[in-house]
Amino acid sequence: MSGNAPKKKGEASRRILRAAEELFAAKGFAAVSVRDIAQLAEVNKALVFYYYENKATLLRKVLEQYYTSHAEALSPADPTTSLREQVHALLTSYLDFIEDNSRYIHIVQHELLANGENVGMIREGMNLLFSRVQEVLADMAGDGPLHVRHFFLSFSGLVVAYFTYAPALDEIWDGDPLSASNRRERREHLHWVIDQLLSGMEANQA
Amino acid sequence: MSGNAPKKKGEASRRILRAAEELFAAKGFAAVSVRDIAQLAEVNKALVFYYYENKATLLRKVLEQYYTSHAEALSPADPTTSLREQVHALLTSYLDFIEDNSRYIHIVQHELLANGENVGMIREGMNLLFSRVQEVLADMAGDGPLHVRHFFLSFSGLVVAYFTYAPALDEIWDGDPLSASNRRERREHLHWVIDQLLSGMEANQA
DNA sequence: AAATGTGTTGACCGAGCGGTTAACGATTGA
DNA sequence: TCAATCGTTAACCGCTCGGTCAACACATTT
Numbered sequence: 001m002s003g004n005a006p007k008k009k010g011e012a013s014r015r016i017l018r019a020a021e022e023l024f025a026a027k028g029f030a031a032v033s034v035r036d037i038a039q040l041a042e043v044n045k046a047l048v049f050y051y052y053e054n055k056a057t058l059l060r061k062v063l064e065q066y067y068t069s070h071a072e073a074l075s076p077a078d079p080t081t082s083l084r085e086q087v088h089a090l091l092t093s094y095l096d097f098i099e100d101n102s103r104y105i106h107i108v109q110h111e112l113l114a115n116g117e118n119v120g121m122i123r124e125g126m127n128l129l130f131s132r133v134q135e136v137l138a139d140m141a142g143d144g145p146l147h148v149r150h151f152f153l154s155f156s157g158l159v160v161a162y163f164t165y166a167p168a169l170d171e172i173w174d175g176d177p178l179s180a181s182n183r184r185e186r187r188e189h190l191h192w193v194i195d196q197l198l199s200g201m202e203a204n205q206a
Numbered sequence: 207m208s209g210n211a212p213k214k215k216g217e218a219s220r221r222i223l224r225a226a227e228e229l230f231a232a233k234g235f236a237a238v239s240v241r242d243i244a245q246l247a248e249v250n251k252a253l254v255f256y257y258y259e260n261k262a263t264l265l266r267k268v269l270e271q272y273y274t275s276h277a278e279a280l281s282p283a284d285p286t287t288s289l290r291e292q293v294h295a296l297l298t299s300y301l302d303f304i305e306d307n308s309r310y311i312h313i314v315q316h317e318l319l320a321n322g323e324n325v326g327m328i329r330e331g332m333n334l335l336f337s338r339v340q341e342v343l344a345d346m347a348g349d350g351p352l353h354v355r356h357f358f359l360s361f362s363g364l365v366v367a368y369f370t371y372a373p374a375l376d377e378i379w380d381g382d383p384l385s386a387s388n389r390r391e392r393r394e395h396l397h398w399v400i401d402q403l404l405s406g407m408e409a410n411q412a
Numbered sequence: 413a414a415a416t417g418t419g420t421t422g423a424c425c426g427a428g429c430g431g432t433t434a435a436c437g438a439t440t441g442a
Numbered sequence: 443t444c445a446a447t448c449g450t451t452a453a454c455c456g457c458t459c460g461g462t463c464a465a466c467a468c469a470t471t472t
Contacts, residue, residue: 012419028320030237034460044421049461110319113312115373116232127290130378145394147351149378154399157367158360165323165359168329172336172355188351193403195359218449240430250451255431257449 013051015041017065020058025103027108029059035161056117058117063111063121065116066104070125072130074099084198091194094159095187105160129156140201151197158193221247228265231309233336234316235265262323269317272310276331279303280338285379290404292342294309297400300335300365301393311366339351348408357403364399368392 019041023032034055038045052058075093077086098105108125111118133152141148162177169177176182224248240261244251258264281299283292304311314331317324339358345353360384368383375383383384 022264027235028234028316030234031320031456035458045460046422046462047420050419055460064314073227078325106319109315109370110234112370112373113316113319114237119373123377126371126374128375145391145398147391147395149375150392150395152378153367153371153375154364157363159363160367161359161363164315164318165332165362167318167325168332169355169359171329171333172358177259185351185353186356189353189356189360192351192406196406197399198403199325200398239428239430251430252432252452253450261430 012041012043012047016043016048016051017058017061021062021065021103021107023104024110025057025063029055029114029116059107059111060118060121062107063118066101066107067121067125069101069112070097070104070122070130074129077132077136082196083136083140087198088191090132090136091190092187094155095190098159098163099183102163105163109160109164136200140198142201142204142206146201146204151201153196154197158190162174208302217266218247218249218253222249222254222257223267223365225308227268227271228315230265230268230316231312235261235320235322265313265317265322266327268313269324273314273327273331275307276303276310277334283338283342289342290401291402292387294397294398296338297361297365297396298393300361300397304365304369305389308369311369313372315366343407346404346411348407348410352407352410357407360403361400364396384408 016037019037020032023036023040027123034048035045037058038048041048048058049151052061057176065196073093073096075089078089081089111122130149133155134148137148141151166177173182222243225243226238229242229246241251243264244254247254254264258267277301279302281295284295287295290400314328317328336355336358339361340354343354343357347357371384379388383392
């Protein structure tokens with residue numbers, strides 16, 4: 001009688017996780033109800049608690065999933081290329097990852113802002129990414145205001161800002177900032193920016 | 207009988223607004239209850255609705271308040287100084303504002319991420335800030351990836367990232383990233399960064 | 413055929429939510 | 443002096459929240 005699509009067994013668990021991911025990214029943990037998740041997943045609410053202990057666990061599982069793919073996405077540096085190229089390659093792979101997983105940074109930012117209980121896991125992700133940047137930049141960077149950590153944070157900020165502020169940029173951008181061509185242009189800008197920074201670091205070294 | 211401090215009349219309204227501001231910044235709109243606000247303001251819950259129509263209005267009033275001071279904080283460019291100095295002055299005043307109103311960006315980011323109903327007001331704030339940047343940078347910037355809007359967004363990202371990611375940076379920073387000396391060092395880094403970008407823009411112009 | 417285990421369900425729970433209301437004391441103005 | 447207004451309160455409302463539970467369908471094992 002119902003118009004529901006036939007549900008394969010065993011996939012309910014994954015559907016719940018995907019729905020939770022989508023909603024947490026869009027509205028933040030606190031603004032999402034378990035009922036919302038169940039409805040989007042086309043699943044009975046009680047089933048959510050059958051597969052996941054509680055709402056908080058659901059968020060943790062979503063983050064864990066990302067943590068894994070985040071680690072995989074960071075391809076190791078290719079030592080046969082120049083440092084400049086290595087940095088550009090790192091930026092490219094980071095942008096690729098974020099474009100493919102735009103929900104990830106939304107959830108991460110939500111958690112960071114709310115100073116939730118999962119900041120520890122996020123910190124691990126940051127440390128991982130930092131060690132990769134350090135690997136490549138350690139020799140070029142300097143001390144104090146030119147310490148690697150500042151460049152790491154600046155890179156992160158440059159990349160992430162675009163996605164965070166997009167909803168408020170449409171007037172300035174004169175259209176959807178997230179369109180394919182605009183994203184491409186933004187990438188070019190970012191590569192240009194780190195090029196200037198790399199030049200500055202080289203000059204400082206000499 | 208109660209240990210409550212004597213409350214001057216008329217200040218209850220402001221106390222509510224301040225409490226709301228503090229809590230919205232710390233936990234986000236959805237995660238804050240009117241009871242929380244009333245308790246922090248040491249005020250009866252019903253009084254919140256006496257002064258403010260509802261919870262959403264309270265958030266709007268908080269944002270309006272910031273919108274005003276944000277506009278005031280942007281001192282006009284001093285045409286007697288060089289463009290470089292004008293850009294540095296703009297960065298400094300933006301950093302000053304954000305350090306004095308760190309709750310502001312937290313609330314703004316929360317709203318942007320949640321794509322709430324107040325994005326319109328935030329957009330106005332962004333447009334305002336953008337026009338100031340454009341004023342100073344219009345002649346230097348170029349087209350496509352070197353368009354002013356990209357520099358505007360990059361500046362914003364560079365500045366804001368520090369405050370957003372601070373809670374997850376303590377291991378990398380080897381201590382509180384928000385300490386006075388670390389904030390000073392970060393400022394120096396940012397001035398160094400925009401110096402490199404300005405050099406790049408000049409080179410591109412030639 | 414009986415027993416067992418797994419996935420799924422609707423009905424239910426207490427707690428907390430945003431918001432309302434009627435009444436009260438203090439202040440003010442006629 | 444009396445009435446009106448203002449700031450404040452406790453009690454209450456309907457509703458949604460996260461989470462539980464007993465029962466059920468169904469497949470597998472004994």
